[in-house]
Amino acid sequence: MKKHNFYAGPSIMPAFTIEKTAEAVLNLNGIGLSLMEISHRSKDFQAIIDEAVALFKELLKIPEGYSVLFLGGGASLQFAMAPYNLLEKKAAYLNTGEWATKAIKEAKNFGEVITVASSEEKIFNYIPRGYEIPADADYFHFTSNNTIYGTEILEDFDLKIPLVSDMSSDILSRPVDISKYALIYAGAQKNIGPSGVTVIIIRNDVIGKVSRKIPTMLNYKTHIDKGSMFNTPPVVPIFACLQTLKWLKDLGGLEAMEKMNIRKSSALYTEIDRNKLFRPTIPNPADRSRMNVCFVMYDEYKHMEPAFQEFATARGMIGIKGHRSVGGFRASLYNALPMESVDAIIGCMQEFEKQNA
Numbered sequence: 001m002k003k004h005n006f007y008a009g010p011s012i013m014p015a016f017t018i019e020k021t022a023e024a025v026l027n028l029n030g031i032g033l034s035l036m037e038i039s040h041r042s043k044d045f046q047a048i049i050d051e052a053v054a055l056f057k058e059l060l061k062i063p064e065g066y067s068v069l070f071l072g073g074g075a076s077l078q079f080a081m082a083p084y085n086l087l088e089k090k091a092a093y094l095n096t097g098e099w100a101t102k103a104i105k106e107a108k109n110f111g112e113v114i115t116v117a118s119s120e121e122k123i124f125n126y127i128p129r130g131y132e133i134p135a136d137a138d139y140f141h142f143t144s145n146n147t148i149y150g151t152e153i154l155e156d157f158d159l160k161i162p163l164v165s166d167m168s169s170d171i172l173s174r175p176v177d178i179s180k181y182a183l184i185y186a187g188a189q190k191n192i193g194p195s196g197v198t199v200i201i202i203r204n205d206v207i208g209k210v211s212r213k214i215p216t217m218l219n220y221k222t223h224i225d226k227g228s229m230f231n232t233p234p235v236v237p238i239f240a241c242l243q244t245l246k247w248l249k250d251l252g253g254l255e256a257m258e259k260m261n262i263r264k265s266s267a268l269y270t271e272i273d274r275n276k277l278f279r280p281t282i283p284n285p286a287d288r289s290r291m292n293v294c295f296v297m298y299d300e301y302k303h304m305e306p307a308f309q310e311f312a313t314a315r316g317m318i319g320i321k322g323h324r325s326v327g328g329f330r331a332s333l334y335n336a337l338p339m340e341s342v343d344a345i346i347g348c349m350q351e352f353e354k355q356n357a
C-alpha cells in the first residue's frame with residue numbers, strides 16, 4: 001500500500017533527495033568513496049557546500065551583503081544564538097506558539113524581552129494583529145509558521161529595526177523578500193532535508209553590535225568568516241539539502257512551489273470546512289498555515305477521533321495525529337508532499353463521513 005507521509009518533522013523529502021543521497025553515501029560522484037568518509041576540506045565537499053549556498057541565494061533571491069550558513073545545533077540553538085549576538089538591551093517578540101515561547105525564554109537570558117502580543121489565551125489559534133513594536137528594540141522576532149498550531153504569517157514586515165524570523169517549517173515554501181530581514185533561521189528537517197543541519201541567512205552588518213563576549217562557536221562572525229567551515233559541518237545533511245534545492249529549481253523555483261502549496265492547502269481546508277464531521281482549529285482563513293493543516297472532529301463526533309485515526313492509518317495515512325496540546329489531527333503538507341497525498345486524505349475524510357455522519 002502506498003504510504004502518504006504527513007509527519008510534521010522530520011518529514012517527507014523528495015524522492016530525488018533520498019535517491020541522490022543514498023547513491024552518494026555508497027559512492028560520491030564515482031570517486032570510490034562514501035560521502036560519509038571524505039574530508040570536509042576536500043574539493044569534493046567544498047564544491048557541494050558552495051553549490052548549496054549559491055542555490056539557496058538564487059532560489060530565495062538573496063541580495064548582496066547576506067551570508068548563508070549551514071550549522072549544527074537545530075533551530076533551538078538559534079533561540080539562544082540570535083539574542084547572544086544581537087540583543088544588547090531589549091528585544092521584541094511575538095508569541096504565536098510553543099516555539100516562539102521557547103525563543104522568548106532563551107532571549108530573557110540576555111536582556112529585556114518585550115512580548116508585543118500573544119495568542120496563548122486561545123491556544124494560539126490566531127495570529128495577533130495591531131500591536132506596537134517598540135522603536136528602540138534591538139530587533140523584532142517572530143515565528144513565520146507555527147508548526148504545532150497550524151498558523152502562518154505570510155507577511156514580510158516592513159520595520160525600521162532588524163527583523164528576525166524562525167522559518168523552520170515554511171522556508172522555501174514561497175518567495176520571501178529577504179531584504180526586509182536581518183536574520184532568518186530554519187532547522188532543515190521540515191522543508192529542506194534531514195535533521196542535523198540548520199540554515200541561517202544573516203545580513204552581515206547586524207553582527208558585532210553587542211558588547212558582551214561571545215563564545216567562538218556561538219558567534220555568527222566565526223561562521224560567516226569561515227563559510228560554515230570553522231569546524232566540521234554536517235556533511236551528509238548538507239549534501240541532502242543541496243539535492244532538495246536542485247529539485248526545487250527544476251520544478252520552477254519558489255513561485256511554482258507557492259502555487260502548489262496554495263493548491264494543496266486550499267483543497268484540504270475546503271474539505272475540512274465542508275465535511276460534517278470535521279472543523280478546522282484555526283477559525284480565520286487568513287491565519288491558516290499552508291504547511292500544517294490542523295483539524296478536529298465536532299464535539300458530537302469527538303468520540304470518533306480514534307476511529308478516524310485507525311481508518312486513515314489503514315488507508316496509508318502516516319503521521320496525522322495532532323500535537324498533544326491541540327489534539328485531533330494535523331496533516332503537514334510540506335513542499336515534497338504530492339497533491340496525490342492530499343487527495344488521498346480528502347478521500348478518507350469523505351468516505352468516513354459517508355459511513356458515520
Ligand SMILES: *Cc1c(COP(=O)(O)O)cnc(C)c1O
Pocket residue numbers: 009073074075076077099143145146147166167168169187188190
Ligand atoms: C521544529 C521547529 C523548531 C525546533 O527545531 P530543532 O531543529 O528541533 O531545534 C523550531 N521552530 C519551529 C518553527 C519548528 O517547527
